[in-house]
Amino acid sequence: MTAISVLRIEGLRAAVGGKEILRGIDLEVRSGETHAVMGPNGSGKSTLAHVLMGRPGYEVLAGSVTIDGEELLGRPVDERARAGLFLAFQYPIEVPGVPLAEALREALAASGRRTVDLEEEMAGEAARVGLVASLLDRPLNVDLSGGEKKRNETLQLAILRPRFAVLDELDSGLDVDALRQVARRVEAASNEAEPGLGVIAITHYTRLLEELAPDVVHVMSAGRIVRTGGPELAAELEASGYAVYREAGPDEPEALPAEGDPFADPLA
Amino acid sequence: MPAAALALVDRVGERSGFVLDVGGRIAEADLGEEAEVAGVKLARASGLGIAEGLAGSVRAAFGEDESGDALDDLAEAFSDEPVVVSIPAGVELAHPIVVVHLLALDHDDPVSGPAFFPRLVLELGEASRATVIELAVSGPGAVLVAPATELSVGDGARLSYSSIQQLGRRTWQLGHSWARAGRDAELVSFTASLGGEYARSRTDSILDGPGGAAQLLAAFLGDASQTHDFRTLQEHAAPRTTSDLLFKGAVGGSARSVYSGLIRMRRGSRGANAFQTNRNLVLSEGAHADSVPNLDIQENDVRCSHASAVGPIDAEQRFYLESRGVPTAVAERLILVGFFTELLGRAEPAVRDHVVAQLRGRLHGLTEAGAP
Incomplete structure (x- = not known):
C-alpha cells in the first residue's frame, strides 16, 4: 500500500492588483479525499486555485502550501506540477501550434516518466471522457468547444496522474452527460488509484457534486472558509442559496476567458 | 557542400533538376531525364536568349516606379551567370528543382570581402507546374x-518557390524578387530568413491576369545583432485576383526586424482580395520589431485586410504548459515552434522540415528562460 499524501494549506493570504482577496485559508486534503469548495461569485474560490498553482499576477501575502511537508509557494509553476499538483483550468488556454501529445510528452519526460505508450494511453483516456479521438491532433485547446476543453483537461489529469487536483469550475460548459463522464473519470482516479487522487473541486453550483460525491464541503465567503461540513452542507446550499454567506468583502476580479492566440487577426 | 546544403538536398530527395553556384560561377547544372524530355530549359547564361527578354517582361509589369533601383542595376551589370529555368506549356515537373548558392565559404575577413549578385529567372509556360x-x-x-x-x-x-537564406553572420543581403502571375495562375512563394547580419528581402508581386492568386509566406528568426528587413508589394492589376501574405518571425538578443508592406489595388482589379498579416514575437528586452502595413486602393469593389502584431511570448500560454509540469524553457520552445507551425504547414514539406530543424536548433538559449 502506497503512503497517503497530504496537501496542507495554512493561513494563506493573497492579493491581486494590491487588493487582498484571500484572507486566511486553512484547508487539508488527503489522498483519496474529495473536498468541495463552494461559495458565491467573488468569494475568492478561483483565486485560491490560481494561487495554489502560481499563476502570474497573484501575490502571496502570507501562509504556506505544502505537499507532504514540501513547500510549494515561491516555487516555479512547473515544479509545483511535478511535486504532484494539477489545476484543471476553468478556461483552458489555447496554445497555437503545440500538439497535446507533445506537451504531455515534455511534461512526463520532465518527471522522468515513460512516454512510449503515450498515444495509446491518450486514445484510451479520450474514449473514457468522451473526447472525439480526432480532436487529439489539434493544437492544445485550439478550436475546441467549452465542453471539449473540459474533457481535455480531464484527459490530461488522467495521464499526468498528479497527487492532488484542483478542479476550477469543471462543470461549467458541460452538459449533463459530459459532466457525468468527466466526474466518473475523476472519481476513478480518486477511488481506484493507489494512493487515490486528492481533489479540491471548486464550484458555484451543486450539480457537479451530484456526480462527484464530496467527502467534505467548504463554504467560502469574502476570502475565508466560513463553514465546513459533510455532503449535507451542499444540499443545504442547494435549498437556501448563498445569501446568508454574502458579506461585505473584497470583490474577486471576474475571471475572464483568456485570449487564445495573442496574434489573432483583429479583423477576422 | 556544407551541412545545411547537404541536409536540404537530403530532405528534398528526388529532384527534377539541380544547380550549384559556387562563388557566382555555375559549377553544376543538371536536369533530370523527365524534365529534359519534357523540353524544360536550364541555362547558366543569358546566351539562351530568354533571360533578358523575360527579365524585361516581369519587371515591366510593375511599371516605372517599381521596376528596380540602383542596386538592381548593379546586380544586372555584375551577374555573370544568371540561372534561367524555363518550363514549357503544359509540363508538370514531378519533383523540385534545387538551386544552391555557396558563397565565399572560406572567407573569414570580418571587414572586407567579395560581393555576389546571384540571379535566378524562372519562367513557367501556360498550365505548367513546378x-x-x-x-x-x-x-x-x-x-x-x-x-x-x-x-x-x-x-x-x-x-x-521557396528561398532559404542561411547566410553567414557577417553577410549583408540586399535581395529583390519580382513575381508575376497570369490568368488563373497560382504562385506560392515562401522565404525563410535565418542568417546574415543585415538581411533585406524585397518581395514584389503582381497579379496581372484575372483569377490569379498568390500566397506570400515568410518565416524569420533573428538573434544576436541580426537585422531582418522585409519590404513587400502585393499589386493587383486584374479582376478577381487574390493575394494572401503571412510573414511571421521572432527576434531575440539585440536583433531587430522591420516589416513594411503595401497592398495596391490598381484600376481594373474589381473583385480582388488581398490579405496581409505580419506577426512578431519579441523574445528579449534588447530585441525590437517594427511592422508597417500600407494600403493604396484605386478601385472599387475590392477587399483588403491587414493585421500586424508585435509582442512577447504569451504569459498565459506559458503558464498553462508549466501547470502541466513542462519546464519554462521547454514551454517557451514549444510555444515558439508552435508560433511557426501554421505558416510552415503551408510550405513544401522538405522546406518545412528543414526550417523546423533550423528553428529548433537555435531556439535553445534564445528565450529569457532558456538563456545560459
Whole structure:
C-alpha cells in the first residue's frame, strides 16, 4: 500500500492588483479525499486555485502550501506540477501550434516518466471522457468547444496522474452527460488509484457534486472558509442559496476567458 | 557542400533538376531525364536568349516606379551567370528543382570581402507546374549578396518557390524578387530568413491576369545583432485576383526586424482580395520589431485586410504548459515552434522540415528562460 499524501494549506493570504482577496485559508486534503469548495461569485474560490498553482499576477501575502511537508509557494509553476499538483483550468488556454501529445510528452519526460505508450494511453483516456479521438491532433485547446476543453483537461489529469487536483469550475460548459463522464473519470482516479487522487473541486453550483460525491464541503465567503461540513452542507446550499454567506468583502476580479492566440487577426 | 546544403538536398530527395553556384560561377547544372524530355530549359547564361527578354517582361509589369533601383542595376551589370529555368506549356515537373548558392565559404575577413549578385529567372509556360527550392549559404567573413529573382507564372500555371537564406553572420543581403502571375495562375512563394547580419528581402508581386492568386509566406528568426528587413508589394492589376501574405518571425538578443508592406489595388482589379498579416514575437528586452502595413486602393469593389502584431511570448500560454509540469524553457520552445507551425504547414514539406530543424536548433538559449 502506497503512503497517503497530504496537501496542507495554512493561513494563506493573497492579493491581486494590491487588493487582498484571500484572507486566511486553512484547508487539508488527503489522498483519496474529495473536498468541495463552494461559495458565491467573488468569494475568492478561483483565486485560491490560481494561487495554489502560481499563476502570474497573484501575490502571496502570507501562509504556506505544502505537499507532504514540501513547500510549494515561491516555487516555479512547473515544479509545483511535478511535486504532484494539477489545476484543471476553468478556461483552458489555447496554445497555437503545440500538439497535446507533445506537451504531455515534455511534461512526463520532465518527471522522468515513460512516454512510449503515450498515444495509446491518450486514445484510451479520450474514449473514457468522451473526447472525439480526432480532436487529439489539434493544437492544445485550439478550436475546441467549452465542453471539449473540459474533457481535455480531464484527459490530461488522467495521464499526468498528479497527487492532488484542483478542479476550477469543471462543470461549467458541460452538459449533463459530459459532466457525468468527466466526474466518473475523476472519481476513478480518486477511488481506484493507489494512493487515490486528492481533489479540491471548486464550484458555484451543486450539480457537479451530484456526480462527484464530496467527502467534505467548504463554504467560502469574502476570502475565508466560513463553514465546513459533510455532503449535507451542499444540499443545504442547494435549498437556501448563498445569501446568508454574502458579506461585505473584497470583490474577486471576474475571471475572464483568456485570449487564445495573442496574434489573432483583429479583423477576422 | 556544407551541412545545411547537404541536409536540404537530403530532405528534398528526388529532384527534377539541380544547380550549384559556387562563388557566382555555375559549377553544376543538371536536369533530370523527365524534365529534359519534357523540353524544360536550364541555362547558366543569358546566351539562351530568354533571360533578358523575360527579365524585361516581369519587371515591366510593375511599371516605372517599381521596376528596380540602383542596386538592381548593379546586380544586372555584375551577374555573370544568371540561372534561367524555363518550363514549357503544359509540363508538370514531378519533383523540385534545387538551386544552391555557396558563397565565399572560406572567407573569414570580418571587414572586407567579395560581393555576389546571384540571379535566378524562372519562367513557367501556360498550365505548367513546378517547384523550385533555393538555398544560399555564405562564409563567416564580410560578404555582400544582392540576389535578384524573377518569377513569371503563365496562365493557369502553378509555381511553388521557396528561398532559404542561411547566410553567414557577417553577410549583408540586399535581395529583390519580382513575381508575376497570369490568368488563373497560382504562385506560392515562401522565404525563410535565418542568417546574415543585415538581411533585406524585397518581395514584389503582381497579379496581372484575372483569377490569379498568390500566397506570400515568410518565416524569420533573428538573434544576436541580426537585422531582418522585409519590404513587400502585393499589386493587383486584374479582376478577381487574390493575394494572401503571412510573414511571421521572432527576434531575440539585440536583433531587430522591420516589416513594411503595401497592398495596391490598381484600376481594373474589381473583385480582388488581398490579405496581409505580419506577426512578431519579441523574445528579449534588447530585441525590437517594427511592422508597417500600407494600403493604396484605386478601385472599387475590392477587399483588403491587414493585421500586424508585435509582442512577447504569451504569459498565459506559458503558464498553462508549466501547470502541466513542462519546464519554462521547454514551454517557451514549444510555444515558439508552435508560433511557426501554421505558416510552415503551408510550405513544401522538405522546406518545412528543414526550417523546423533550423528553428529548433537555435531556439535553445534564445528565450529569457532558456538563456545560459
